[in-house]
Amino acid sequence: KNQVEQSPQSLIILEGKNCTLQCNYTVSPFSNLRWYKQDTGRGPVSLTIMTFSENTKSNGRYTATLDADTKQSSLHITASQLSDSASYICVVSAEKAAGNKLTFGGGTRVLVKP
Amino acid sequence: GAVVSQHPSWVICKSGTSVKIECRSLDFQATTMFWYRQFPKQSLMLMATSNEGSKATYEQGVEKDKFLINHASLTLSTLTVTSAHPEDSSFYICSARAHHNYGYTFGSGTRLTVV
Numbered sequence: 088k089n090q091v092e093q094s095p096q097s098l099i100i101l102e103g104k105n106c107t108l109q110c111n112y113t114v115s116p117f118s119n120l121r122w123y124k125q126d127t128g129r130g131p132v133s134l135t136i137m138t139f140s141e142n143t144k145s146n147g148r149y150t151a152t153l154d155a156d157t158k159q160s161s162l163h164i165t166a167s168q169l170s171d172s173a174s175y176i177c178v179v180s181a182e183k184a185a186g187n188k189l190t191f192g193g194g195t196r197v198l199v200k201p
Numbered sequence: 202g203a204v205v206s207q208h209p210s211w212v213i214c215k216s217g218t219s220v221k222i223e224c225r226s227l228d229f230q231a232t233t234m235f236w237y238r239q240f241p242k243q244s245l246m247l248m249a250t251s252n253e254g255s256k257a258t259y260e261q262g263v264e265k266d267k268f269l270i271n272h273a274s275l276t277l278s279t280l281t282v283t284s285a286h287p288e289d290s291s292f293y294i295c296s297a298r299a300h301h302n303y304g305y306t307f308g309s310g311t312r313l314t315v316v
Contacts, residue, residue, distance in 0.1 A: 121305075128292070128312065129310060130207070130294050130296075130307035130308050131294075131307045132307070133306070136304065176245075189235075189305070191245050193243070193244045194244050
């Protein structure tokens with residue numbers, strides 16, 4: 088069964104500090120992995136998308152890594168800002184032959200405090 | 202970049218009435234659109250997948266007669282919640298994917314409250 092597990096479920100960090108979110112998946116056959124940011128009451132917004140051959144991708148202060156061998160990904164937030172408070176969702180897509188099905192992680196709720 | 206517009210952003214309706222939610226791709230043609238619902242502090246749950254010009258494919262446990270989906274054009278899909286009940290209150294989100302692009306763009310969501 089395809090699954091995406093995220094940890095921690097939630098975390099609180101001080102403004103200016105860094106943090107790392109984890110994502111483990113068992114989706115097969117793997118196509119790509121995406122990280123989304125979802126503000127409360129809003130739809131998810133794409134941060135990064137990585138395919139099998141990509142190990143790291145950055146989007147401003149967000150840096151995602153992917154280890155396709157261990158089926159793990161991380162999202163690192165550098166120099167956190169209050170506006171980073173949101174849920175971060177890891178989404179893994181199966182290959183087209185498998186219907187491009189998306190499997191969602193449960194998300195990590197991040198609260199940045201001043 | 203790809204933009205998906207979803208309306209309304211929130212709606213309150215009485216039990217027994219129907220509510221229509223629209224999802225539009227503004228700058229690309231969306232061959233496939235997806236509808237999700239999300240309960241508080243939970244992740245998105247796929248309800249159905251719709252391809253332009255054909256019937257939607259519903260996930261197990263989702264009543265197709267209650268959640269009517271229409272995808273009549275490459276830029277518009279609608280979700281109609283029929284005979285709404287308080288337990289249908291939720292956050293509904295659409296996403297769209299262009300044929301040539303494997304990226305998914307989400308709408309901003311609709312908060313439905315049934316009273």
